[in-house]
Amino acid sequence: MKMNLLLLVDLLVLAIFLVGIARFRSPRAARSGNIGVALAVLAAIVISVSQNPLHSLVIVALALAAGSAAGWYISRGVNMTQIPALVAFQNGAGGLAAAIVSAVELARQTPGTSCVVEGSAVLGLVVGAITFGGSAVAGGKLAMLLRQAPVQLAKHNWYLAAAAAVMVALTAALLTGNSAWAAGLTAGLFGVAGLFGVATAIRVGGADMPVLISWLNALSGVAASFCGIVVQNRMVIACGATVAASGLILTHAMCRAMNRHLGAILTGSTVRHAQDASPPAESVPQDAAQTAAASEPAAAPAGTPLSRAVAAVQDAQRVIIIPGYGMALAHAQFAVVNVANRLCQLGKDVKFAIHPIAGRMPGHMHVLLAEADADPDLLFDLPEINGEFPATDLVLIVGACDVVNPAAIRVEGTPISGMPILAAHEAGQVVVCNLDDQPGYSGVHNPLYDNPKTILLLGDAQATVSELLQALN
Amino acid sequence: MVDILVLVGVFLVTFLVGVVLILKVPPRLHTPLMSMTNAVSGITVLGGLLLFSGEVETSWCIQALGAIAIAAGAFNMLGGFAVTDRMLKLFKTRD
Numbered sequence: 001m002k003m004n005l006l007l008l009v010d011l012l013v014l015a016i017f018l019v020g021i022a023r024f025r026s027p028r029a030a031r032s033g034n035i036g037v038a039l040a041v042l043a044a045i046v047i048s049v050s051q052n053p054l055h056s057l058v059i060v061a062l063a064l065a066a067g068s069a070a071g072w073y074i075s076r077g078v079n080m081t082q083i084p085a086l087v088a089f090q091n092g093a094g095g096l097a098a099a100i101v102s103a104v105e106l107a108r109q110t111p112g113t114s115c116v117v118e119g120s121a122v123l124g125l126v127v128g129a130i131t132f133g134g135s136a137v138a139g140g141k142l143a144m145l146l147r148q149a150p151v152q153l154a155k156h157n158w159y160l161a162a163a164a165a166v167m168v169a170l171t172a173a174l175l176t177g178n179s180a181w182a183a184g185l186t187a188g189l190f191g192v193a194g195l196f197g198v199a200t201a202i203r204v205g206g207a208d209m210p211v212l213i214s215w216l217n218a219l220s221g222v223a224a225s226f227c228g229i230v231v232q233n234r235m236v237i238a239c240g241a242t243v244a245a246s247g248l249i250l251t252h253a254m255c256r257a258m259n260r261h262l263g264a265i266l267t268g269s270t271v272r273h274a275q276d277a278s279p280p281a282e283s284v285p286q287d288a289a290q291t292a293a294a295s296e297p298a299a300a301p302a303g304t305p306l307s308r309a310v311a312a313v314q315d316a317q318r319v320i321i322i323p324g325y326g327m328a329l330a331h332a333q334f335a336v337v338n339v340a341n342r343l344c345q346l347g348k349d350v351k352f353a354i355h356p357i358a359g360r361m362p363g364h365m366h367v368l369l370a371e372a373d374a375d376p377d378l379l380f381d382l383p384e385i386n387g388e389f390p391a392t393d394l395v396l397i398v399g400a401c402d403v404v405n406p407a408a409i410r411v412e413g414t415p416i417s418g419m420p421i422l423a424a425h426e427a428g429q430v431v432v433c434n435l436d437d438q439p440g441y442s443g444v445h446n447p448l449y450d451n452p453k454t455i456l457l458l459g460d461a462q463a464t465v466s467e468l469l470q471a472l473n
Numbered sequence: 474m475v476d477i478l479v480l481v482g483v484f485l486v487t488f489l490v491g492v493v494l495i496l497k498v499p500p501r502l503h504t505p506l507m508s509m510t511n512a513v514s515g516i517t518v519l520g521g522l523l524l525f526s527g528e529v530e531t532s533w534c535i536q537a538l539g540a541i542a543i544a545a546g547a548f549n550m551l552g553g554f555a556v557t558d559r560m561l562k563l564f565k566t567r568d
Contacts, residue, residue, distance in 0.1 A: 018490060024498045024506050027564035034509050034561060038554040041512075045519045052526035059540050060525050067518075067544035071552025078556065080563070083504060086556060087511055090549045094514040097546035100538050101520030108535070116477045128517075217507055220514040227520045229480050237480055238487040239516040245491030246510040250503060356500060363503030370563040381500050 009047060014238055016040040021242065027376070044235035067093075080371040081328040084360040088139035088213055091220050095131025098124055098223035099190060105230045106174065107186045115175075117230055122171050124226030125186065126193040131219045133197025138212055141205060142360055150205040152268055163196040203268045206441030207325075207402055209360045211254045211265050218247025250362045257356035257382075259418040306464075309431045309455045310471040316394035316429070318349045320385065322422055324358050326399020326434055328368050330461035336398050337372040339469050346472070352378050353385045353422050355403035382422060389426040397424060397432045399461050401440030406447055414444045430454040433464045505560045512553020518546025 017040035023033025054060055071090070078086050102124030109118060140146035153159065170189045174182060204212045221243025228236030255262050303311075313319070321340055327333055343350045352374065358365045369379060389395070397404055404424040408416040424430055425448050436458055437449045448454055457464040498506050521542030524535060531539075 014487070018487075018494065021491070021494045021509075022497075024495075024502050024509070026499075027502060027561065030502055030505060030564070031558065031561040034505070034554060034557045037509060037513060041516050041550065044516065045522070048519055049522055049526075052523055054522060054525045056525050056531075056536060059536055060522065060543060063521075063540035063543035064518075064547050067547030067549075068551045070544075071548040071550070072555055075552040075556035075559065080560070083508070083556070083560070086552070087508055090553050091511050091514070093545040094511065094517055094549040097515070097517035097521055097542040097549065100542040100545075101517060101524060104524055104535055104538055104542075114477065214507065217511055217514075220511070224514045224517050225484055227517050229477070229484075231520045231523050232476065232480070233519060233523070234480060234483045236516050236519055237483045239513045241484045241488040242491035242495075243510045243514045245488050246495045246506060249492065249495050250507060253500075253503075354500075361504055362507060363500055363505075366501040367504045367560055367563065370560075373563075376501070376564070379501065 006047075006051070010044075010235060013040050013043045013047070013235065016043075017238070017242075041239060044239070048233055048235065080367050081331065082143065083367060084209065084213060084364060085139050085142035087361060088135045088142055088216065091213075091216050092132045092135030092139060094220045095128045095135060095216075095223050097128075098220070098227040099128030099132060099193075101227050102128060102223075102230050103186045103190055107182045109182065117232075118175060120226045120229035122174065122189070124223055124230055125189055126167060126171075127219055127226060128223035129190045129193035130197035130200070131216055131223055133194035134201040134212070134219070135197075135216050137198050137201035138204075138209065138216060141201075142209065148205050150208075150268070151202040153199075153203075156199070156203060156268060160196065160199055163192050163199065166192050167196070200266055204265060207258070207357060208260075208265050208441075210357050210362050210364070211251060211258070211260070211262065213361045214247055214250035214254050215262065215266070216247075218244050218251055221245070221247055254357060254362055257420065258416075259420065305455050305457050306467055306471070309457055309468060312394055312429045312431060312455060313343070313396070313468065313472065314346075316348065318388075318392045319343055319351070319394050319396060320389065320392050320424075320427065321350065321352050321396045321398065322400050322404055322424060323352065323354070323365055323369065323398050324400025324403060325360060325364075326401075327461055328359065328364070328399070330399060330435070332398060332433075332461035332465050333368045333372040333374075335462055335465040335469060337369065337374045339396070339465060339472070340374065340378065342469060342472050350378060351380055351385060351388075353380055353382070355382055355400070355422055358400060358403055382420060386420075386423055389423040392427040393429065395424040395427040395430045397430065397434065398465060399434060401434060401446055402442045402444070404446070404448060405440065405442070405444060407444050410447075411444075414442070416442045416444055424448065425451065428453065431457060431468075433457045433461045433468070435460065502564075505557050505564070508553055508557040508560065512550050512557060515546050515548075515550025515553055518543055518550055521546050 020033040020036030023029040102121045106121040174185045221240045225237050225240030340350050354365045404422050406425045408419045408421045524539035
C-alpha cells in the first residue's frame with residue numbers, strides 16, 4: 001500500500017516535471033514551466049529524503065547552504081554574454097556531484113552489490129568526471145580565463161587512447177580485485193577520466209563551442225542517470241534521462257547547422273583543417289561583381305567609410321541586421337538594437353537574421369538581443385529569412401564572419417564548405433561592423449570583404465555602431 | 474533484478490518523452506532550455522544527500538566527499554533555475 005502511494009506521488013511529480021518542459025514551446029509560458037520543473041525537482045528531493053532520514057545534519061545543512069548561496073549569488077551577477085561560461089561551470093559542478101556519489105558507492109561496495117549497480121557506478125564516475133574536466137576547460141575558455149584557440153598536442157589522440165586504456169584497466173581491477181584497493185583505484189579512475197575530459201575539451205574552441213557545451217550538457221544528464229541507478233532512485237534517473245535527451249538534440253542541431261560531425265569536432269580534425277587552410281587568394285566571384293555593378297555604380301569610394309555607410313543606410317528601405325558573437329564581445333547589442341529601433345522610426349523595414357551557431361551556445365543570440373530589449377517579432381532564424389536577401393537593400397553585419405562567408409557555398413574543401421550561411425552577399429549593399437578584416441574562427445578568408453558593394457567599418461563594434469547611430473539621429 | 478529492469482525502463486521512457494517534448498522547443502528558447510535542463514542535472518545533489526542516510530557509521534572521508542557533492546549539486550541546481558528565470562524574464566518584456 002505504501003509503495004503504491006509512493007509510486008503515485010512520484011508519477012505526479014514526474015507529470016509536473018514533464019508539463020514544465022512542454023511549456024518551453026513559447027517564451028511567455030516558459031517562465032512558469034521553469035518554475036514548475038524547479039518545484040518538481042525539489043519535491044523529488046524532499047520525498048526521497050523523507051523516506052531516508054539523514055544523519056550529520058549540520059554538515060548537510062552547511063554544504064547545502066554554501067552551494068546554494070554561491071549558485072544564487074553568481075546567477076544574479078552575470079550578464080547575458082557570460083551565460084555560456086556560467087552554464088559550463090554549473091554543468092561541471094553537476095558532473096562532479098554525480099562522479100563523487102558514484103565513486104563513494106563504488107569504493108564501499110559490498111560483496112552483495114549487483115553487477116548492474118557496480119557497472120553503473122563505474123560509468124557514473126567516468127562520465128561524471130569527464131563532464132567535470134571538460135566543463136571546467138570549456139567554462140575557462142568562455143570566461144576568458146584560458147586561451148581561446150584550440151590546443152592540439154603532438155600525439156593528442158594517442159594520449160586520449162592511452163587514458164581510455166588506463167580507465168579500462170582500472171575498471172577491471174576494481175570489479176575483480178579485493179576491496180582493500182577499492183578507494184585508491186576509484187580515485188585513480190576519477191583522475192584519469194577528468195584528464196580525459198580536459199584533453200578532449202582543450203582542442204575545441206571558437207565557433208565549435210556551442211557543440212561542445214551541448215555535448216557536455218548531454219553527458220551530465222547521462223552521468224546523473226547512472227548516479228540514479230547507483231542510489232536506486234527513479235526520479236534521479238528520470239531527470240538525467242531528460243537532460244540527456246535535450247543535450248543530444250541540441251548537439252545534433254548544432255552539428256547540422258555547421259554541417260559537421262560531432263566526431264570530427266571532438267577528435268580535432270576540424271582544428272587541423274582550420275590550421276591548414278591558407279587564405280585562398282580568391283577573386284571576387286563573377287555573379288557578385290555583376291550584381292554589385294547593376295545595383296550600385298561601382299563609384300570610386302568617396303568619403304570616409306562611415307559617411308558612405310551612413311548614406312547607404314539612409315538610402316536603404318529594406319534592412320537586415322546580422323549579429324554575431326563579436327557583437328556580444330563588444331557588448332554592442334544595446335547599440336545595435338537602438339540602430340534597429342531608429343531605422344524602424346525612419347519607416348524602414350528592419351529584420352534581424354540569426355544563424356543557429358551565432359554566439360557561444362545554442363540560441364545565445366536570442367538571449368543577447370532579448371537582454372537589449374529587441375522586438376522579438378523582428379528576429380528570424382536562418383531558414384525563415386534566407387530567401388529574402390536578394391530583395392534586401394542593405395545588410396548590416398555586426399561581429400559575424402563565418403556565418404556570412406560565401407566561400408562556404410562557393411569553394412570546395414574549406415572547413416566551412418557545405419555549412420549553411422546567411423546569404424548577405426545577395427543583398428544590394430553590405431555594411432560590416434567587425435573588429436578587423438581577418439578571417440573568422442574557421443580561418444577561411446571571407447570574399448564578402450573584397451566585394452565592391454561592401455563597406456567595412458572596422459574597429460570595436462560598440463564604437464562603430466554608436467557612431468552610425470549618432471549620424472542617423 | 475526486477476528493480477533494475479524498472480529503473481532501466483524509467484530511463485528509456487523518460488528519454489523518449491523528453492525527445493518528443495524538446496523537439497518542439499523553438500531555437501529562440503534553446504539557451505534557456507539548456508540552462509534549465511542543466512539545473513535539472515543538479516538533482517545529483519540528492520545522491521549526495523543520500524550518502525548521509527542509513528547507518529550512522531560513515532568515515533570523515535565519506536562525509537567530506539558527500540559535503541562536496543551536496544554543495545556542487547546545489548550550486549548547479551539553484552543557480553541554474555535562478556539564471557533561467559532571469560533570462561526568461563528578459564523574453565517576457567514584449568511578447
